[in-house]
Amino acid sequence: MTTADQQTWTSVDKYFDTALIGPDPVIAEVERAGEKAGLPAISVSKAQGKLLYLLIRGARAQRILEVGTLGGHSAVWMARAIQPPGRIVTFELDPRHAEVARAAVDQAGVGDLVDIRVGPAAEGLAALADEQPEPFDFVFIDADKASNATYLDYAVRLGRPGTVIVVDNVVRDGRVLEGADEGSEGVRRLVDMLADRTDVEAVAVQTVGERGYDGFLLAVVSDSVA
Numbered sequence: 356m357t358t359a360d361q362q363t364w365t366s367v368d369k370y371f372d373t374a375l376i377g378p379d380p381v382i383a384e385v386e387r388a389g390e391k392a393g394l395p396a397i398s399v400s401k402a403q404g405k406l407l408y409l410l411i412r413g414a415r416a417q418r419i420l421e422v423g424t425l426g427g428h429s430a431v432w433m434a435r436a437i438q439p440p441g442r443i444v445t446f447e448l449d450p451r452h453a454e455v456a457r458a459a460v461d462q463a464g465v466g467d468l469v470d471i472r473v474g475p476a477a478e479g480l481a482a483l484a485d486e487q488p489e490p491f492d493f494v495f496i497d498a499d500k501a502s503n504a505t506y507l508d509y510a511v512r513l514g515r516p517g518t519v520i521v522v523d524n525v526v527r528d529g530r531v532l533e534g535a536d537e538g539s540e541g542v543r544r545l546v547d548m549l550a551d552r553t554d555v556e557a558v559a560v561q562t563v564g565e566r567g568y569d570g571f572l573l574a575v576v577s578d579s580v581a
């Protein structure tokens with residue numbers, strides 16, 4: 356058995372990105388702006404951003420919900436996948452991150468499609484639920500991992516049968532097995548909750564790449580949900 360290392364994973368990402376994504380000045384600018392503002396390098400990779408884009412295109416999703424905006428990297432990918440009157444509502448705790456994201460989505464030409472709500476997402480989601488909005492078609496959960504179960508619960512409530520939910524960073528370099536840190540413990544609580552629920556089907560997929568060894572959880576709201 357050969358065991359590839361981080362350098363190989365990064366080179367393989369580069370190989371596929373060059374062939375299948377190509378130069379993307381808009382995304383390059385979003386990344387540059389985030390770096391310049393000193394944001395942590397914890398956004399989706401280019402390949403993961405395009406995966407979100409393709410999932411949204413494939414599902415013909417129009418109403419998108421995101422938890423955890425950071426500098427707007429994933430939001431730009433997702434906004435580019437939807438057609439008007441589609442829209443993204445995205446929650447961000449840190450006002451400085453939200454400010455960088457606002458500039459990024461405006462500069463990317465998708466600002467009209469992106470509603471950035473600043474504050475703790477759990478409170479924001481409760482307020483959004485009170486607004487009784489049209490159901491969301493696609494949800495990307497990528498914020499404080501300790502609250503994953505809460506966010507998943509809102510995603511189902513704010514969705515409809517067939518709503519696709521992606522939860523990012525569920526493997527955490529394998530730390531999910533121990534659940535010893537807050538994030539891994541949050542992932543395990545989410546998985547325990549999903550194991551008991553019949554209103555949503557889920558699977559987790561491990562990944563490697565320029566962002567290291569991690570993975571995502573994909574869930575779909577069941578047809579039986581009223």
Ligand SMILES: C[S@@+](CC[C@H](N)C(=O)[O-])C[C@H]1O[C@@H](n2cnc3c(N)ncnc32)[C@H](O)[C@@H]1O
Nearest residue numbers: 398399423425428429447448475476497498499
């Ligand atoms: C991994 S980053 C998001 C990356 C982004 N989705 C991307 O891929 O471009 C997580 C973000 O969640 C935010 N966050 C952390 N706790 C939060 C909370 N309770 N409510 C809303 N956002 C939160 C952090 O400030 C950070 O910007």
Ligand SMILES: [Mg+2]
Nearest residue numbers: 399497523524
């Ligand atoms: Mg992430």
